[in-house]
Amino acid sequence: MINKRLAGVITVKDGWAVQSFGFGSYLPLGRPEVLAENLDRWGADEIILQCIDRGDGGPDLELLGRVSRGGLSTPVIYAGGIRTEKDGRAAVKAGAERIGVDALLHDSPQTLVDLCGCLGAQALVAMLPVSCAREGAELAWLDYRSGNEQSLSAELKQLFQDGLISEAMLIDWRHEGSPNAFDARLLDAFPLGDVPLIAFGGLSEAAQLKAALAHPRVVAVAVGNFLSYREHAIGKYKQQLQELPLRPHVA
Secondary structure (H helix, E strand, O other): OOOEEEEEEEEEEOOEEEEEEOOOEEEEEEOHHHHHHHHHHHOOOEEEEEEOOOOOOOOOHHHHHHHHHOOOOOOEEEEOOOOOHHHHHHHHHOOOOEEEEOHHHHHOHHHHHHHHHHHOHHHEEEEEEEEOOOOOOOOEEEEOOOOEEEOOOHHHHHHHHOOOOOEEEEEEOOOOOOOOOOOOHHHHHOOOOOOOEEEEOOOOOHHHHHHHHHOOOEEEEEEOHHHOOOOOHHHHHHHHOOOOOEOOOOO
């Protein structure tokens, strides 16, 4: 069986790592590169570095450079400010193994075709803030900039069907930052059954992570705020999940 992954998420705003609550309120944590070094040392399988305030400013290449100079052995997914093929190439050159895209999926699906052409589908992850009103309901996809929700667009579905994006990160944005609150209905409501999923938002307890990782469509779970509450949280999670096909923790 292919190993599944436990990823650590670092949310960055104004250049600082922050605790995020529903992407609406924030508490400072410190320097992102220090948190990345901790996650690397503690045995995260992946580090997701999401800069939530880049807008049209492009990727934060200075931050990526600082993280890269830390000599991490853990792969980094970078998200934030990717607007063009050039931005994607620059982020990878600065140290990201893969890039996450969000606003681009709303604004310019064609750019994803160009990004796939130069980086490959394996380098692209769709960051999808979603919610589900009720069992069996269609997913509502949030555009952070406007605050509006819509159904997953036909253009987005086509990108997945054409194999241009490797994975979808389903972000339970309504419960992000709230302990033990992830809405597991999101996993079944995602309409494309062959797309590998990363679960994120409101995941704090080992039992939640276990349930999500046992889902056949889930290849990774991502934890953000709750890794900041105690040292070696990654290792402790992995000890509690040792019967699952996770990469083993290195003490």
